Amino acid sequence: MAMLEVNDIHTYYGNIHALQGVSxxxxxxxxxxxxxxxGAGKTTTLRTISKLLTPRQGNILFxxxxxxxxxxxxxxxxxxxxxxxxxxVFARLTVAENLDMGAFSRDxxxxxxxxxxxxxxxxxxxxxxxxxxxxxxxxxxxxMLATGRALMAHPRLMLMDEPxxxxxxxxxxxxxxxxxxxxxxxxxxxxxxxNATMAFSVADRGYVLQTGEIVLDDTAENLKANExxxxxxxxxx
Amino acid sequence: xxxxxxxxRDVIINGLLAGxxxxxxxxxxxxxxxxxxxxxxxxxxxxxxFLVGAPFAMAYVTAGKVLSEEKSKALGYGLLIGVVASVFIxxxxxxxxxxxxxxxxxxxxxxxIEFLTFGKSLLIGNILIVVMMGVIGLVGAGLRILxxxxxxxxxxxxxxxxxxxxxxxxxxxxIRAFFGRGVHKLIFTGKAFNVVSATILLVLIVGFTYWNxxxxxxxxxKEEVNDxxxxxxxxxxxxxxxxxxxxxxxxxxxxxxYLTEVTxxxxxxxxxxxxxxxxxxxxxxxxxxYVGFFAVGAYVMGVLTSEGALGLxxxxxxxxxxxxxxxxxxxxxxxxxVLGMRGDYLAIVxxxxxxxxxxxxxxxxxKPYIGGAQGVLQIPKPELFGLTLLHPRHIYxxxxxxxxxxxxxxxxxxxxxxxRQWMALREDEDVAEAMGINxxxxxxxxxxxxxxxxxxxxxxxxxKLSSIFPHSFNLVVSINVLSLIIVGGLGSLPGVIVGxxxxxxxxxxxxxxxxxxxxxxxxxxxxxMLSKPEGFIPSKVLQRELHAHEEPEPVSSD
Numbered sequence: 001m002a003m004l005e006v007n008d009i010h011t012y013y014g015n016i017h018a019l020q021g022v023s024x025x026x027x028x029x030x031x032x033x034x035x036x037x038x039g040a041g042k043t044t045t046l047r048t049i050s051k052l053l054t055p056r057q058g059n060i061l062f063x064x065x066x067x068x069x070x071x072x073x074x075x076x077x078x079x080x081x082x083x084x085x086x087x088x089v090f091a092r093l094t095v096a097e098n099l100d101m102g103a104f105s106r107d108x109x110x111x112x113x114x115x116x117x118x119x120x121x122x123x124x125x126x127x128x129x130x131x132x133x134x135x136x137x138x139x140x141x142x143x144m145l146a147t148g149r150a151l152m153a154h155p156r157l158m159l160m161d162e163p164x165x166x167x168x169x170x171x172x173x174x175x176x177x178x179x180x181x182x183x184x185x186x187x188x189x190x191x192x193x194x195n196a197t198m199a200f201s202v203a204d205r206g207y208v209l210q211t212g213e214i215v216l217d218d219t220a221e222n223l224k225a226n227e228x229x230x231x232x233x234x235x236x237x
Numbered sequence: 238x239x240x241x242x243x244x245x246r247d248v249i250i251n252g253l254l255a256g257x258x259x260x261x262x263x264x265x266x267x268x269x270x271x272x273x274x275x276x277x278x279x280x281x282x283x284x285x286x287f288l289v290g291a292p293f294a295m296a297y298v299t300a301g302k303v304l305s306e307e308k309s310k311a312l313g314y315g316l317l318i319g320v321v322a323s324v325f326i327x328x329x330x331x332x333x334x335x336x337x338x339x340x341x342x343x344x345x346x347x348x349x350i351e352f353l354t355f356g357k358s359l360l361i362g363n364i365l366i367v368v369m370m371g372v373i374g375l376v377g378a379g380l381r382i383l384x385x386x387x388x389x390x391x392x393x394x395x396x397x398x399x400x401x402x403x404x405x406x407x408x409x410x411x412i413r414a415f416f417g418r419g420v421h422k423l424i425f426t427g428k429a430f431n432v433v434s435a436t437i438l439l440v441l442i443v444g445f446t447y448w449n450x451x452x453x454x455x456x457x458x459k460e461e462v463n464d465x466x467x468x469x470x471x472x473x474x475x476x477x478x479x480x481x482x483x484x485x486x487x488x489x490x491x492x493x494x495y496l497t498e499v500t501x502x503x504x505x506x507x508x509x510x511x512x513x514x515x516x517x518x519x520x521x522x523x524x525x526x527y528v529g530f531f532a533v534g535a536y537v538m539g540v541l542t543s544e545g546a547l548g549l550x551x552x553x554x555x556x557x558x559x560x561x562x563x564x565x566x567x568x569x570x571x572x573x574x575v576l577g578m579r580g581d582y583l584a585i586v587x588x589x590x591x592x593x594x595x596x597x598x599x600x601x602x603x604k605p606y607i608g609g610a611q612g613v614l615q616i617p618k619p620e621l622f623g624l625t626l627l628h629p630r631h632i633y634x635x636x637x638x639x640x641x642x643x644x645x646x647x648x649x650x651x652x653x654x655x656x657r658q659w660m661a662l663r664e665d666e667d668v669a670e671a672m673g674i675n676x677x678x679x680x681x682x683x684x685x686x687x688x689x690x691x692x693x694x695x696x697x698x699x700x701k702l703s704s705i706f707p708h709s710f711n712l713v714v715s716i717n718v719l720s721l722i723i724v725g726g727l728g729s730l731p732g733v734i735v736g737x738x739x740x741x742x743x744x745x746x747x748x749x750x751x752x753x754x755x756x757x758x759x760x761x762x763x764x765x766m767l768s769k770p771e772g773f774i775p776s777k778v779l780q781r782e783l784h785a786h787e788e789p790e791p792v793s794s795d
Binding site: 072 | 661664673675676778779
């Protein structure tokens with residue numbers, strides 16, 4: 001049984017049919033990437049999985065359980081954490097307060113402390129800046145903070161929405177190294193990306209989303225070699 | 238506002254601006270009204286303060302833009318500002334003497350012109366006003382360039398003397414009540430200070446501030462030497478709290494009936510402010526219909542206890558929990574339809590809710606139950622142990638208890654788990670949800686608890702006034718409460734109290750302001766938002782946000 005099973009979901013924004021039957025699977029311990037152009041429905045898929053949107057049709061199973069019964073905030077308690085697009089940090093709160101908010105769903109003081117250590121080990125920068133207001137961090141640091149905050153919920157599945165967006169190339173590389181490291185420590189990751197080259201470099205498998213439908217799914221290796229993918233997403237003629 | 242160094246053109250523009258402000262205050266009639274309020278008997282009045290306030294402030298600010306070594310330049314600029322500003326007044330008095338300008342400017346009365354020319358002839362009066370404003374500009378600039386150890390004592394001395402002088406009428410009546418006619422005669426001539434007592438007061442305050450500054454300067458060194466000061470400090474803190482508590486308890490005795498009544502009005506607004514502060518300050522939900530909950534509390538109290546035809550025979554104490562519960566419920570009910578709304582949309586819908594409540598109260602439909610436009614009459618005062626709490630000082634204690642509860646609850650909630658949920662909600666709704674925060678319960682609790690205190694305030698209001706009418710519950714009340722929170726500092730508890738004292742207490746004491754109240758509100762809000770947007774006593778987060786750019790820039794890696 002896969003950790004996450006998305007079965008033929010159709011999500012709408014009013015009358016706009018944004019997801020037209022998306023199915024995908026994420027096995028425990030994997031990094032799975034979802035690539036596609038602007039407006040293909042990548043973020044919509046993530047928001048549907050984290051229950052911020054409700055599909056009109058189809059179902060989503062997390063560890064075998066249909067998530068339809070849960071409210072959005074309960075998904076965090078189930079072990080699904082999201083790193084929102086555009087880094088979504090609490091701009092007026094300090095780094096420490098942001099991280100503290102990430103552990104909102106938990107009350108095991110000891111575990112929270114351990115995870116805080118883990119976040120500070122992954123991102124020493126955050127430790128230096130822990131009393132700085134998040135809004136004054138640089139773009140790369142804000143991405144670290146958003147990722148660290150999601151880790152504070154101690155998720156089993158982490159949904160990441162375009163972590164490379166708006167970052168300088170050198171930072172993009174660092175970001176993906178961290179993603180790999182987090183995964184190696186045992187967190188399953190579903191990664192939405194436009195930067196297909198980088199995404200394939202860390203992912204085990206990938207899905208290609210086009211105008212609300214999955215058009216391709218394969219291992220990252222095979223996708224990288226796929227002619228259509230090369231043309232459309234990797235910029236190779 | 239202006240960071241570049243200042244040249245003569247800017248100075249003249251500043252002078253013109255200051256003059257324009259003085260002129261406006263004159264022609265709207267405020268100066269003439271305030272000229273009745275003496276500060277030092279026979280010498281100068283609150284009218285003078287408002288007349289020269291703008292040139293004084295402008296000279297003070299302008300002098301600060303001049304390099305610190307160019308002292309004579311700063312003084313010259315101050316003088317220039319005063320003289321330029323006075324031109325407006327000269328033109329006004331001259332025009333008023335030769336033409337009938339009262340036809341367009343109804344407030345340019347002979348009384349005003351007499352005041353502006355110091356009761357002298359036009360020529361002499363005009364010379365006097367130019368000289369006076371020039372001197373004021375000079376003083377403003379001079380004060381600014383003084384070294385810090387003199388500047389602070391002098392400004393606070395002048396400030397406090399003027400403020401106490403403005404309220405000398407009340408002060409005088411209190412002093413007569415406690416110390417008798419003899420002492421009163423010694424300090425006051427009529428309703429105002431005499432020259433001697435004002436000078437003594439000024440010297441005392443300047444002296445005390447100077448001494449206090451010196452003491453503070455010494456203190457940090459002491460702390461390093463001696464660790465025991467921490468314990469002493471705590472004890473001192475406790476003594477201060479104790480004194481403050483006793484003062485709160487005996488306040489009605491010190492204040493007398495009139496001031497207690499004013500305090501009660503302020504107290505009701507503090508109660509509403511604390512409630513709305515939970516909704517707007519903590520949870521960031523902009524609610525413009527807050528008066529609706531105040532109205533629900535008042536009407537439930539009124540209808541349940543009224544001794545008139547509408548009444549249901551409850552006592553104040555049995556009706557109070559019902560009234561408060563009803564408004565809490567109203568808060569939750571309002572919360573449900575607006576769960577999905579944000580920002581501007583939320584503000585508009587809640588504003589509509591407030592109006593709906595008022596229109597329902599006014600409607601013929603509900604007239605048989607809540608009296609329509611005639612309102613609810615004959616609401617009894619509360620009774621306690623067979624004693625009817627008739628006097629304002631009795632009501633004072635009820636309001637005091639309410640405010641203390643509201644302060645305690647707000648303070649505890651702010652640092653609680655729920656408080657953190659509100660904080661996350663205020664900062665970013667989407668991220669808060671992704672963080673595992675239940676938006677539905679978080680929002681409804683904010684609306685409900687906020688409405689609880691609004692309803693409590695309304696219930697006490699109904700009993701205090703003995704009758705309630707729909708027109709007491711219009712939009713202006715919501716705006717007032719929101720303004721006092723913003724002026725005090727959004728999300729800050731002491732801020733609510735300071736805001737209520739300034740926006741509700743002051744206009745009550747300066748009755749001349751009554752017809753200019755909204756104008757003064759507007760001016761105060763604009764000035765506040767430009768100069769101190771975080772409010773008088775800002776909360777931690779707001780302070781950080783609005784002054785983030787003043788912190789050293791972070792070293793950026795990208």
